[in-house]
Amino acid sequence: MPDLVRQHLIDPEICIRCETCAEMCTRDAISYDGVNVVVDFNKCTYSMDCIAPCPTGAIDNWVMVEKPYSLEQQFDWDELPADVGAEPADDEAEAMEDEVSKMLEVAHAGAGGASRRPVTSSQPRVNLYTRASPVVAEVQGNYRITDADAESDVRHIILDLGGNALPVLEGQSLGVVPPGADGQGRKHHMRLYSVCSPRDGERPNHNNIAFTVKRVVEQRDDGVFRGIASNYMCDLSRGDRIELTGPYGNTFLMPDNPEANIIMVCTGTGSAPFRAMTERRRRTMPNAPGKLLLFFGARTPGELPYFGPLMKLPDSLIQRELVFSREPGRPKEYVQDRIHKCSDQVAALLESGQTHIYVCGLKGMEEGVETALEEVCSGHGLDWRALRNVMRDEGRLHVETY
Ligand SMILES: Cc1cc2nc3c(=O)[nH]c(=O)nc-3n(C[C@H](O)[C@H](O)[C@H](O)COP(=O)(O)OP(=O)(O)OC[C@H]3O[C@@H](n4cnc5c(N)ncnc54)[C@H](O)[C@@H]3O)c2cc1C
Incomplete structure (x- = not known):
């Protein structure tokens, strides 16, 4: 295998040439020739200063190359070259990609079919680092x-x-x-x-x-x-x-659309991706019209990861439905019970084509959540079995359990 280097590139098909990235870059590595906005490999230090401000995500492209593309080559192209880094580097890398695919297939099985990524999600990069080259x-x-x-x-x-x-x-x-x-x-x-x-x-x-x-x-x-x-x-x-x-992972991703409603259901460390999604909304679109609705179950508040920081988030950003199954003096409550309690709201959200559902955490939670959604739907004239397939096929239903 030849030695490969990682190069930062901008996708000319998505870039709107606003040059915000060039303004943010403290290394003067980004330039625009009137056709393409490009990154100078010799100046880029991967500071990532340009990534978040990019309004389209065009900035977020990385390729593994033997010889970095020159500025002239980049000014000349109208689409990104193939990412050679995404190709398996050797047998071990290929075997590992298979192993991960199987692990994710098992984790995502609760969606009841092949998952798709949200239509408006950014393009994910996968398999950039392997066991042999971590x-x-x-x-x-x-x-x-x-x-x-x-x-x-x-x-x-x-x-x-x-x-x-x-x-x-x-x-x-x-x-x-x-x-x-x-x-x-x-x-x-x-x-x-x-x-x-x-x-x-x-x-x-x-x-x-x-x-x-x-x-x-x-x-x-x-x-x-x-x-x-x-x-x-x-x-x-x-x-x-x-x-x-x-x-x-190239399907369990958040929609970039501020109008998207995101229903998140989790227990324990299943909250990890939802912390990331909530923080993304908070940083980039705190006044998004789309709703964030979180159902989060734990035994007690002390057992619920991020309880303190979660409570500090503004109500205008996220609706928290925190439920506890072992709080002294209170009846046991699980996420599915709270979904039932919020059934009018959940059903109204499910009727919208802008609503995405994410379930993450222990495998054992899937059945209860699935039944709750089925019952909420049947109580509101909706057919969950049919709806879930539509939502999954449209990249709006995501399950990741382990
Ligand atoms: C997509 C995905 C995302 C995940 N995200 C997170 C996350 O954000 N946070 C998180 O904490 N976890 C996450 N996990 C789970 C994580 O990958 C690990 O499975 C988990 O941390 C346990 O790994 P471990 O090496 O500590 O346990 P392991 O050593 O792998 O043991 C796991 C279980 O296997 C059994 N076992 C293994 N070895 C033995 C043995 N010698 N004898 C008897 N029993 C054995 C035990 O029942 C044990 O509970 C995720 C999993 C997936 C698939």
Whole structure:
């Protein structure tokens, strides 16, 4: 394989030539010749300053090339060249892509058919980094986001990508291969983690990302079982380095349309992609007419990841329906119960062609949510079975459970 370098390009088919990116670039790397707006490979430092302000997403393109395209070549073209980085680099990379596809197929099976991405979502980049050629990030912070005395230890882990380009969209996942080997001396297999920060970084316009990770610990008859990857991640300290692969996922993505209503249903770390989507809306279109409606279930407020920050979001941005199943002195409530309570509102939203539903979290939540939606629909003259297929085919129904 020849050595490849990563090059930042602008999609001439989508770019509206507003030159906002050129204004934002502190390296003077972006220029416009009256035909195309282009990035100078020799000046671009992947600062990502230009990414968020781009109104169309045309700026967010990355290719792996043997020899970077010159300014002259870029001024001359009217569409982007093929992304050679997306091709499998070798057998191992190809096998890994298959492995991830299968993992995502299982995770998305609850949609009842092949998922599609929202019509207005940005174009995702996938498979840029492989196990053989991962991107290395440095841990900036690792904070517990459930109460100290809560049963579940869920962490908010922030990773600094330094000078590495890792374009991710809200809803995408990255791969983590824990270091070391299993009892038989085989390398550990890769685990997927949803990115919980929006595309312009955990801190706006910084080249960093964040994960929401739950430490897997199980009491068993023969002792305590500790999940390999989740414990590795939850134990990371500031300054540690971690290898990542991906990004992965090209359907569980948010619509870029401000008119889109987004219904989000989650438990536990299923909240990760919804944090990213909510933050994207808050940063880029806080007054969007489209509704954000979140159904989030946990045992108690102390067990609900991001409870504090969630409560601080303005009501005008998001409607929070937080439900608890183990709050002392209160009847048990699960997300499906609250969907029932909000049935008039949910049914009205489902009647709109602008509504998208996302379900994320433990596999066990799927059935209850599905039944609740079916009952809400039948109580309002809608046929959920038919509607869900239409929504899925239109890229408006998304399930990711694990
Ligand atoms: C699309 C997707 C997105 C995801 N996003 C997130 C996320 O944002 N946050 C998050 O925390 N998780 C997420 N996950 C789950 C994550 O990928 C891991 O599965 C999870 O962290 C557990 O991994 P682990 O290595 O800690 O546990 P593992 O070591 O893989 O163990 C997982 C389970 O396998 C069984 N098991 C494994 N090894 C043994 C053994 N030797 N003996 C007995 N039982 C065993 C146990 O039942 C255990 O509970 C996501 C999964 C998918 C598919």
